[in-house]
Amino acid sequence: xxxxxxxxxxxxxxxxxxxxxxxxxxxxxxxxxxxxxxxxxxxxxxxxxxxxxxxxxxxxxxxxxxxxxxxxxxxxxxxxxxxxxxxxxxxxxxxxxxxxxxxxxxxxxxxxxxxxxxxxxxxxxxxxxxxxxxxxxxxxxxxxxxxxxxxxxxxxxxxxxxxxxxxxxxxxxxxxxxxxxxxxxxxxxxxxxxxxxxxxxxxxxxxxxxxxxxxxxxxxxxxxxxxxxxxxxxxxxxxxxxxxxxxxxxxxxxxxxxxxxxxxxxxxxxxxxxxxxxxxxxxxxxxxxxxxxxxxxxxxxxxxxxxxxxxxxxxxxxxxxxxxxxxxxxxxxxxxxxxxxxxxxxxxxxxxxxxxxxxxxxxxxxxxxxxxxxxxxxxxxxxxxxxxxxxxxxxxxxxxxxxxxxxxxxxxxxxxxxxxxxxxxxxxxxxxxxxxxxxxxxxxxxxxxxxxxxxxxxxxxxxxxxxxxxxxxxxxxxxxxxxxxxxxxxxxxxxxxxxxxxxxxxxxxxxxxxxxxxxxxxxxxxxxxxxxxxxxxxxxxxxxxxxxxxxxxx
Amino acid sequence: xxxxxxxxxxxxxxxxxxxxxxxxxxxxxxxxxxxxxxxxxxxxxxxxxxxxxxxxxxxxxxxxxxxxxxxxxxxxxxxxxxxxxxxxxxxxxxxxxxxxxxxxxxxxxxxxxxxxxxxxxxxxxxxxxxxxxxxxxxxxxxxxxxxxxxxxxxxxxxxxxxxxxxxxxxxxxxxxxxxxxxxxxxxxxxxxxxxxxxxxxxxxxxxxxxxxxxxxxxxxxxxxxxxxxxxxxxx
Numbered sequence: 001x002x003x004x005x006x007x008x009x010x011x012x013x014x015x016x017x018x019x020x021x022x023x024x025x026x027x028x029x030x031x032x033x034x035x036x037x038x039x040x041x042x043x044x045x046x047x048x049x050x051x052x053x054x055x056x057x058x059x060x061x062x063x064x065x066x067x068x069x070x071x072x073x074x075x076x077x078x079x080x081x082x083x084x085x086x087x088x089x090x091x092x093x094x095x096x097x098x099x100x101x102x103x104x105x106x107x108x109x110x111x112x113x114x115x116x117x118x119x120x121x122x123x124x125x126x127x128x129x130x131x132x133x134x135x136x137x138x139x140x141x142x143x144x145x146x147x148x149x150x151x152x153x154x155x156x157x158x159x160x161x162x163x164x165x166x167x168x169x170x171x172x173x174x175x176x177x178x179x180x181x182x183x184x185x186x187x188x189x190x191x192x193x194x195x196x197x198x199x200x201x202x203x204x205x206x207x208x209x210x211x212x213x214x215x216x217x218x219x220x221x222x223x224x225x226x227x228x229x230x231x232x233x234x235x236x237x238x239x240x241x242x243x244x245x246x247x248x249x250x251x252x253x254x255x256x257x258x259x260x261x262x263x264x265x266x267x268x269x270x271x272x273x274x275x276x277x278x279x280x281x282x283x284x285x286x287x288x289x290x291x292x293x294x295x296x297x298x299x300x301x302x303x304x305x306x307x308x309x310x311x312x313x314x315x316x317x318x319x320x321x322x323x324x325x326x327x328x329x330x331x332x333x334x335x336x337x338x339x340x341x342x343x344x345x346x347x348x349x350x351x352x353x354x355x356x357x358x359x360x361x362x363x364x365x366x367x368x369x370x371x372x373x374x375x376x377x378x379x380x381x382x383x384x385x386x387x388x389x390x391x392x393x394x395x396x397x398x399x400x401x402x403x404x405x406x407x408x409x410x411x412x413x414x415x416x417x418x419x420x421x422x423x424x425x426x427x428x429x430x431x432x433x434x435x436x437x438x439x440x441x442x443x444x445x446x447x448x449x450x451x452x453x454x455x456x457x458x459x460x461x462x463x464x465x466x467x468x469x470x471x472x473x474x475x476x477x478x479x480x481x482x483x484x485x486x487x488x489x490x491x492x493x494x495x496x497x498x499x500x501x502x503x504x505x506x507x508x509x510x511x512x513x514x515x516x517x518x519x520x521x522x523x524x525x526x527x528x529x530x531x532x533x534x535x536x537x538x539x540x541x542x543x544x545x546x547x548x549x550x551x552x553x554x
Numbered sequence: 555x556x557x558x559x560x561x562x563x564x565x566x567x568x569x570x571x572x573x574x575x576x577x578x579x580x581x582x583x584x585x586x587x588x589x590x591x592x593x594x595x596x597x598x599x600x601x602x603x604x605x606x607x608x609x610x611x612x613x614x615x616x617x618x619x620x621x622x623x624x625x626x627x628x629x630x631x632x633x634x635x636x637x638x639x640x641x642x643x644x645x646x647x648x649x650x651x652x653x654x655x656x657x658x659x660x661x662x663x664x665x666x667x668x669x670x671x672x673x674x675x676x677x678x679x680x681x682x683x684x685x686x687x688x689x690x691x692x693x694x695x696x697x698x699x700x701x702x703x704x705x706x707x708x709x710x711x712x713x714x715x716x717x718x719x720x721x722x723x724x725x726x727x728x729x730x731x732x733x734x735x736x737x738x739x740x741x742x743x744x745x746x747x748x749x750x751x752x753x754x755x756x757x758x759x760x761x762x763x764x765x766x767x768x769x770x771x772x773x774x775x776x777x778x779x780x781x782x783x784x785x786x787x788x789x
Contacts, residue, residue: 169583174748176585177788181748188704212677215648425647427674430615437615523615 026066029059031081033104033126033136034074040163040235041228048075048126048135055233055257056124056138058157063119063145069112073104080104081112082127082469083140084300085284085488088114090508093469095127098509098527103128119144120284121253121302123159130168133259133517137161141253142284149405150280152251152306156242160297160319160328162227162258171224172518179429182225185323185348186217203376210353218351218384220426220461222323223518224260229321229328236329241336246312250332251280252305256297259517262463262491263319263328264388266294268341270313277305279397285472285486286405294390295397296322298465298491300515303397307332314340322385324348346389353380355461357495385463385494400477402485408474410503411481414453417499418444422458422466422492422514422524429522431460431514437523444512446504448532455499456492464519465489468528470510473500489515504530586612586789588621593755593784603628603780611642618642620652620672625660635659640668649673656686662726665689678702693721694734710751712741723764728772730764743786751786 036049050056061067073079080103082094090099092114104110119142126136139157164171174181187208195204211218234240244250256263267275274293281287281304295303297319309315312334319328324345331340369377390396424431433441446452454473456466467489474484476499484501492498513525588610597603604627611618620642625635640654649671656666670684682698700714717736720729739757746752760777761769769776 172583173585177587178748184707186704186707188706190705209677215674215676215678427648428615428644 026068027061028068029070031056031069031071032074033071033079033081035076038135040230040233041165043165045165048131050136050138053233054135055159055161056136058139058141059124061116061140061142063116063142065116067112067114067116070109071104071112072109073106076106078103078105078128079131079136080126080128081110081124081136083112083122083124084467085120085122085302085472086140087117087470087472087506090470090506090510093508093510095469095511098511116142118142118284119148120281120286121255121304122284123255123257123300123302125257127511130172130259130517130521132257133162133164133168133171137257139253139255139257149286150251150304150306151249153248154244155251155253156332157232157253157255158240158242158317158330159232159255159257160261160263161230161233162224162261162321163230164224164227166226168259168517172521175223175429175518175522179223179426180217180220182223183217183219184225185219185221187211187219199376200372203372214356215427216356216461219348220351221349221385222260222262222321222325223429223462223516225323225325227258227261227321227325229258229261229263229319229326231317231319231328231330234330236327239339240330241338242330242332243335244309244332246310246334247308250307250309252277252307253302254297254305255302256299258299260299261321262299262465263297263321264294264346264390265297265317265319266390267307267332268316268318268343269309270311270315270340272341272343274394275307275309275315277307279402280304280306280405282402282485283472283488287485288403288405288483290397290401290403291395292397293394294388296388296491298463298489298515300465300467300489301487301491314338316340316343318343320346322349349384349387349389351461351494352382352384354383355385355494357459383493383495385461399475399485399491400479402475402477403479403483404474404485407482408484410451412451412503413481414451414501417453417455420444420454420456420466422456422460422464424460424462424519424524426460429518431519431522431524433512433514433524433526436526438513438520438525439523441526443509443527443529446502446528446530448504448507448530450504452502452504453499454502455497456490457497458492458495461494462516462519463494464492464524465515466492466513467515468502468510468512470506470508471502471504471530473502475500504528506530507532584612584614586610588789590787590789591753591784593753593782595755595780595782597628597778597780599775599778601629603782605782605784613642616644618644618650620650620654622656632660634661638668642672646673648675652684664726675699688724690724690726692724694724695719695721708745710743710745712743714739714741720765728765728768730768732763732765734763734765735759735761749788752784753786754781754783756781 031050034049035046037044038047038054047054071081080094080096091101092112096103122140124138124140125132139159228235231240269275276291279290283302309332314331314333317330421434423435472486472488475487490500507530510528512528513520591607594604607624609622611620613619620640622638626633636658638656640652642650642652645651651671653669656668658664666686666688668684668686672682675681678701680700684696686694696718698716700712703711715738718734720731720734722731737759739755741753741755743751743753758779766776
């Protein structure tokens with residue numbers, strides 16, 4: 001009864017919105033999802049477009065705006081649009097099966113309506129099958145209502161993505177067929193002999209047997225290769241260019257909208273020196289300005305950086321994927337058509353025992369070790385994953401240096417700690433949270449208003465960008481309580497643990513998952529249920545659907 | 555005969571695996587991975603030989619239908635032909651337990667019940683171990699090991715080893731109890747893509763114990779070697 005009442009209310013809303021002219025505070029958008037031929041690599045391929053564009057058009061909203069977005073699915077498969085990093089009623093979050101969101105069936109339109117309660121750099125993407133990989137993603141920039149604490153003379157969106165000629169469903173099937181299907185840097189017999197000549201037979205044998213006994217590979221950096229890396233949908237040859245006038249402060253809204261690719265991001269001037277980037281925002285939330293030379297960009301993270309290119313020359317934006325299989329290249333230049341220095345590919349890192357979380361070297365008898373063995377042990381205790389190959393002395397972004405701009409509201413310490421173990425079976429390409437796949441998992445239940453600590457324990461050899469819908473978490477990064485930075489995506493490095501704090505102040509069912517697309521699709525997903533009452537999930541659900549039944553399907 | 559009773563079993567297994575009840579989520583896609591090897595060449599006695607070997611599965615993370623078919627044609631005669639259908643269940647990170655049926659057309663029409671394990675042993679040894687009980691009540695065991703050595707990302711050498719052990723004499727098959735036969739070999743393949751790889755293979759077979767004695771008494775070879783070239787497909 002409640003639902004049908006809500007539905008008719010929703011219908012009334014739409015009728016009203018047709019009859020009445022829109023108030024200045026409400027803007028209406030129409031997104032049309034189609035399968036169309038696109039040509040990125042020279043080969044025409046059927047991919048997912050939004051308003052005939054891949055990537056989807058950039059949306060510019062304003063804080064406080066009541067947005068109305070009609071999304072029509074012209075494909076012959078179900079779809080959805082999820083607003084990444086946005087605080088909104090659960091029903092509007094766009095994940096089928098949560099908060100009664102129905103998805104968008106072929107031929108149907110779903111209308112999203114909510115009030116924008118935040119500002120910053122975000123993105124939106126499909127949360128259905130592999131459509132995000134296949135093209136359904138776009139930038140979402142929300143301007144602040146008042147004065148922006150960040151001053152810039154101009155701004156550009158710089159959105160990175162990884163384009164594959166294969167469809168997401170084929171990639172997933174290949175990973176299930178053979179989890180190293182896309183690994184073209186596996187250890188060879190030659191690598192072993194190289195290791196023998198570098199380190200001696202004993203250590204080389206030990207390395208091989210350490211990995212062999214665990215049935216793992218030190219080359220397992222990225223699960224999928226064969227990508228063409230894009231900036232704003234353009235290949236390195238097409239060279240996306242953002243213009244500036246020398247001396248201007250340019251704000252770059254950087255978004256990693258890739259399905260699977262982490263990057264090391266830097267900007268080079270004409271002398272191969274790094275242009276200083278001042279990080280002013282992380283995942284859409286302002287941080288105290290932090291100058292860096294380079295940062296590692298996790299899947300689904302966003303960073304806003306300020307740069308001041310002084311010369312009337314071309315600067316090269318370089319995003320190098322961590323498996324070093326190419327570049328996403330763009331240019332900052334005084335005018336279109338200029339091209340700066342091309343970077344050299346850095347060496348691909350090898351994982352170490354530290355990435356396996358195997359730091360238990362205390363029982364070794366160090367006194368019996370040779371100098372080489374000692375040096376090797378030290379090397380194995382440093383993460384190979386974290387090795388960027390950046391020149392010595394360069395300042396790299398570290399989570400520990402991020403500070404909230406202003407003062408956090410909730411300074412409470414956590415009432416309880418929730419351990420989230422990140423696990424997987426690389427051999428079978430199954431990924432888990434707390435040992436369970438999405439289908440088996442028990443939801444994480446939180447009381448409304450509760451302050452909890454989430455501790456991720458990564459038992460795998462891959463980094464996982466863990467994303468919580470609907471709420472920001474605060475990195476427990478050693479800064480004072482009022483300065484802990486907000487994030488909606490948290491990179492948990494291989495073999496490491498990392499804690500975040502969370503105030504459960506948004507009721508509903510919130511997807512909680514690894515943002516590597518094929519990890520999520522292979523089980524690394526759960527939900528966090530924030531209940532307004534102490535009762536069951538259904539209470540939270542009712543709260544959400546009662547008031548907000550304004551989505552509709554034609 | 556037991557054969558007739560056993561044959562419907564694979565069908566039941568198929569229904570069981572593909573039925574919605576066996577996977578809780580209706581969005582859960584079915585995946586598959588099959589390897590097909592077809593090769594032809596010569597034996598030491600200049601006889602022509604041809605082999606087929608299909609091995610793979612269809613299913614989900616926990617439950618799979620596992621199918622195998624392998625055989626050899628020597629001269630114009632099909633010397634061996636085995637067809638398997640098993641339910642395979644993931645029980646540990648690297649291991650599946652399997653149960654099902656095997657039906658041989660050659661050298662004799664024989665049906666077996668199969669139980670065993672398959673998986674990846676430490677140091678990346680692909681391992682299969684199966685027990686068989688035939689419709690005549692004979693019990694045997696087979697182990698197969700293989701391991702890849704990469705010369706390059708595309709040029710891969712795969713040594714393999716397979717042997718059979720019988721619990722009793724099986725007259726119909728000219729097999730004596732104990733270790734009956736073993737097959738070792740090397741396959742060198744070139745992966746044009748991950749799915750298509752031509753290969754050359756040398757393989758050495760030997761009979762042992764009573765089985766070898768029986769062959770000797772019949773005036774047959776107790777060992778043979780072959781060299782073949784073929785193609786390996788993954789789908």
